[in-house]
Amino acid sequence: MIKVERLTKKFGDNLAVDDVSFTAKPGSVTGFLGPNGAGKSTTLRCIVGLTRPDSGTSSVLGRDYRTIANPGVQVGVLLDSSAMHPGRSGFETLMLSALTIGASKARVQQMLDLVKLDKYAARKRVKAYSLGMRQRLGIALALLGSPEVLILDEPANGLDPMGIAWMRGLLRNFADNGGTVLLSSHLLHEVEQIADQLVLINNGQIKTAGPKAQLLAGGNLESLFLNMAGEGVY
The missing domain is CATH 1.10.238 (Recoverin; domain 1)
Structure with a gap:
């Protein structure tokens, strides 16, 4: 499980993450969505100890990530493949x-x-x-x-359609076997297919969160996302 409670982070005058709280549960894929600059990457970096929040807490498997001995055997992280x-x-x-x-x-x-x-x-x-x-x-x-937990930022970026389908099956199987997946992506159609829970963030704040079936009742993820982002549907 991943639990984020009232996480806040400022960079100078920019409030990048503003009182963010949500939970990603075992056995499910949680889609973490928002426009560019919404606060997704900063939140993920705070969770895995790469950025220190100004206030609030986050835990993975019940512990602060930075205190986990040998975290690589418990938490799998992919935030930036270009860092290799x-x-x-x-x-x-x-x-x-x-x-x-x-x-x-x-x-x-x-x-x-x-x-x-x-x-x-x-x-x-x-x-x-x-x-x-x-x-x-x-x-x-x-x-x-x-690991028991996966934290992934745009893992399908650069994959061809066959690769995206492969990724979808891989993550679905991981969750179906009891794993926790926190997935940030701009591929709304893919997230709509695979996610069980949705967390939408904009301007550093959580705008809506909950079970996919509940949030998308009578609609689709693209409409929900665009309305949340203030773009409307054209």
């Missing part, structure tokens, strides 16, 4: 993480197979990867430690 070292191969990137968290070489190969990076791709340096390949490697890194 460009000079390492895909295999080296995974092996280094495996050594850090105590995963086996066999697990590395399992993850390469899962994300469909073959032997040739695994030997290539990350700087030669397409965006879609980096996203697949990022998912492999997130899943390497067999």
